[in-house]
Amino acid sequence: xxxxxxxxxxxxxxxxxxxxxxxxxxxxxxxxxxxxxxxxxxxxxxxxxxxxxxxxxxxxxxxxxxxxxxxxxxxxxxxxxxxxxxxxxxxxxxxxxxxxxxxxxxxxxxxxxxxxxxxxxxxxxxxxxxxxxxxxxxxxxxxxxxxxxxxxxxxxxxxxxxxxxxxxxxxxxxxxxxxxxxxxxxxxxxxxxxxxxxxxxxxxxxxxxxxxxxxxxxxxxxxxxxxxxxxxxxxxxxxxxxxxxxxxxxxxxxxxxxxxxxxxxxxxxxxxxxxxxxxxxxxxxxxxxxxxxxxxxxxxxxxxxxxxxxxxxxxxxxxxxxxxxxxxxxxxxxxxxxxxxxxxxxxxxxxxxxxxxxxxxxxxxxxxxxxxxxxxxxxxxxxxxxxxxxxxxxxxxxxxxxxxxxxxxxxxxxxxxxxxxxxxxxxxxxxxxxxxxxxxxxxxxxxxxxxxxxx
Numbered sequence: 001x002x003x004x005x006x007x008x009x010x011x012x013x014x015x016x017x018x019x020x021x022x023x024x025x026x027x028x029x030x031x032x033x034x035x036x037x038x039x040x041x042x043x044x045x046x047x048x049x050x051x052x053x054x055x056x057x058x059x060x061x062x063x064x065x066x067x068x069x070x071x072x073x074x075x076x077x078x079x080x081x082x083x084x085x086x087x088x089x090x091x092x093x094x095x096x097x098x099x100x101x102x103x104x105x106x107x108x109x110x111x112x113x114x115x116x117x118x119x120x121x122x123x124x125x126x127x128x129x130x131x132x133x134x135x136x137x138x139x140x141x142x143x144x145x146x147x148x149x150x151x152x153x154x155x156x157x158x159x160x161x162x163x164x165x166x167x168x169x170x171x172x173x174x175x176x177x178x179x180x181x182x183x184x185x186x187x188x189x190x191x192x193x194x195x196x197x198x199x200x201x202x203x204x205x206x207x208x209x210x211x212x213x214x215x216x217x218x219x220x221x222x223x224x225x226x227x228x229x230x231x232x233x234x235x236x237x238x239x240x241x242x243x244x245x246x247x248x249x250x251x252x253x254x255x256x257x258x259x260x261x262x263x264x265x266x267x268x269x270x271x272x273x274x275x276x277x278x279x280x281x282x283x284x285x286x287x288x289x290x291x292x293x294x295x296x297x298x299x300x301x302x303x304x305x306x307x308x309x310x311x312x313x314x315x316x317x318x319x320x321x322x323x324x325x326x327x328x329x330x331x332x333x334x335x336x337x338x339x340x341x342x343x344x345x346x347x348x349x350x351x352x353x354x355x356x357x358x359x360x361x362x363x364x365x366x367x368x369x370x371x372x373x374x375x376x377x378x379x380x381x382x383x384x385x386x387x388x389x390x391x392x393x394x395x396x397x398x399x400x401x402x403x404x405x406x407x408x409x410x411x412x413x414x415x416x417x418x419x420x421x422x423x424x425x426x427x428x429x430x431x432x433x434x435x436x437x438x439x440x441x442x443x444x445x446x447x448x449x450x451x452x453x454x455x
Contacts, residue, residue, distance in 0.1 A: 001081050004066065005074045005089055007098045014072055018105050019065055033214055034104050036399075037231060038063045040217040041096040042076075042083045044224055074101075096222050096229045099136070103231035106135050125357045129232070129240050130346055136230045138209060138245055139345040145247040145333045147207065148326050149179045151261045152186025152252025153435050154220055163286050163319070164189030164252050170323035172197025172206065176330065179246050181238075182210020182229060183220025186252040191225040209245075213238045219397035234359045235390060239264045244347045248280035248329045250322065251312075253292045255435035256396065256427070260389035264356060266300065266308045267382030273351035278336045280329025281312040284322050295429060299422050303385060304378045355383040362391035362401055364408050367448075372415025372423075381419070388413055388423070395447025396436055402447075410449040417452070424450045 014022075025031045039061050062077040074097065083093045107128075118124050133139050148171055152164060168178060168190030178194050180187035191208040198206035210226035213235055222229050232238040242249075243265065251262060269279060283293050293314050301309050315322050334344065342349050360366065370384050391411050394401025405411065413420065427448070430436055436444050 001076070001079050001084055001087075003076045003079060003084070003089060005076060005094060005097065007072070014065070014105065018109065019067065019072075021108065022065055022101075022105070030104060030108060034101065035061070035063055037100040037104065037214055037217050038074075038076075038097055039080075040221045041093060041100055041229075042080050043221045044083070044090075044093050044096065074098075090224070092224050092226070096226070099229040100231055103132065103136065107132055107231070107233050120354070120358060122352065122354045122357055125237070125354075126240065126244070126352070129237050129244055132232060132237075133230065133241060133245055133346070136228070138228055138230060141343070141345055143344060145330045145337070145344050146176050147179050147209070147246045147248075148176050148190075149242045149246035149249045150186065150190040150252065151181070151242075151249065151254065151258055153254030153258055154181075154183045154185040154187065155255060155435055156185045156253065157434075159286060160253060160289070161185060161189045163317075165193035166319045167250065167252075167284065167322055168193025169197045170319045171326060172203070173201060174323050174327045175201065175203060176323070176326060177207035177209070179207075179209040179211060179242060181216070181220060181257075182212050182222040182226050183216075184223055186254060187220070188223040188225065189252075190250070191223065195225060211238055211241050211245075215394070215398045215400065235260075236357055236359050240352060240357065243268065243279075243350060243352075245345070247333045247347075248326050249282070250326065251281070251283045253285045253289050253435070255430045256389045256392040259296075259426070259430075260386050260393060262296070262300070263382045263386040263389065266304060266311055267379045267386065268350065268352050268356055269311045270304070270308055270379045270382065271351045271353060277349060278329065278332040279350075280326055280332070282322050282325055283312055283314045284318075285316060287317040290316050292429075292433075295426060299426050302422050303419055304382055308378065308382070353379060353383070355380060356386075360387045360390055362387075362394040362411065363404065364411055367391045367411040367413060370413065370415065372413070372419050374416055374418065385419070385423070392427070392448050405447045410447055412449050412451045414451045420450060420452070 021030045022034055023031060039058055058080065060078045064075040066073045066075050083089055164186045171178065171190065172194035178190045180191060194206060194208065207228060208225050209228045210222050211230045211232060212220065213232045217231065230241065232241050239261065249265060251258065265281065268274065283296065285293060297309060297314065313325065315325065337344055340349060370388055372384055372388065395405045395411055431444060
């Protein structure tokens with residue numbers, strides 16, 4: 001469909017400089033990025049996790065800025081018809097579309113004007129995360145801790161989805177809100193459950209925050225329940241946004257993306273400065289998922305030690321207990337932050353080593369060069385394993401990663417056999433359990449190859 005769309009609750013005016021950058025189709029311009037993210041949100045509800053295929057299937061789609069005397073509009077050409085009902089764009093999709101515009105404009109203007117900003121400075125990176133979240137109005141001063149980050153697979157079966165929805169329902173009954181990666185599967189389920197619970201409790205300010213990044217949004221388009229969408233510049237800032245704005249984490253069964261999130265979280269919680277910081281973490285699933293979490297727990301203990309395993313609790317098939325644990329965790333977080341005079345809305349005290357903040361660009365060279373050996377602190381082992389999983393995510397669902405694998409073959413991963421062999425075994429289980437791609441995807445071809453010893 002073709003449509004002229006007005007702003008919905010977000011960015012309504014742009015400078016001439018911003019308009020020109022968004023129209024710029026050269027390599028340094030923002031047109032391609034904006035088009036990609038806009039197309040992704042217009043495909044809300046579509047079951048796909050192949051960003052490259054999505055872009056190619058809508059090659060004739062275009063989006064143009066139309067200046068108006070009172071602001072601006074977006075002209076959409078050959079937009080997906082399912083984004084409309086009776087010729088009118090769905091309101092949630094319209095909100096998401098202008099959230100994309102807001103964040104792309106902001107994240108490409110704010111660093112350029114910040115005095116003394118350095119892209120490799122930890123404090124500056126955290127400041128960027130803060131400013132993007134504040135600009136998106138995610139940070140609410142005065143609100144008690146109530147945001148539960150839910151991580152898990154986009155490629156899950158019906159029963160696992162229903163369990164994630166019941167967890168969200170139990171959280172919502174206790175007045176808690178949800179942050180996820182905003183996509184389908186275990187990212188949608190908790191939000192859907194929470195909306196029903198919030199309605200039962202007459203909670204009208206329930207929050208369903210979706211945090212994504214340009215490389216992943218095409219593979220995990222925002223689900224329709226998300227009422228606050230934020231686009232972070234890269235996966236590292238996306239992960240930092242989760243742990244800075246959220247007050248606790250629930251992990252459902254998932255694949256390599258979930259493993260990446262787990263290793264990021266444990267890597268930063270292992271920092272000595274975070275030893276006394278309350279941050280509730282629960283791994284949960286149905287009784288059929290018990291073996292999955294035994295596998296995850298065994299992998300973590302082997303790679304990072306028992307100290308890392310002490311940072312989380314595994315609760316099987318008990319949604320009420322999961323929610324009660326999180327509710328108590330919220331109280332502990334609130335008590336701690338009041339005592340330390342720290343903000344409820346942004347976890348300033350959390351220490352994040354720069355190795356977890358600097359963007360990792362998965363290429364054949366960078367994947368082969370990963371330092372997967374034991375002659376380093378546990379948090380650095382976690383950081384390098386996270387990068388390995390991040391590369392596999394890119395090869396599975398991100399446009400650039402898929403293209404690299406098609407052109408040069410699978411990414412190669414090498415390292416200490418005591419780390420690599422358990423990694424390979426876990427990846428094989430992810431493939432066997434259909435956790436690499438959406439259900440129904442046939443003939444999954446691994447985008448990686450385990451090649452044994454270090455390079």
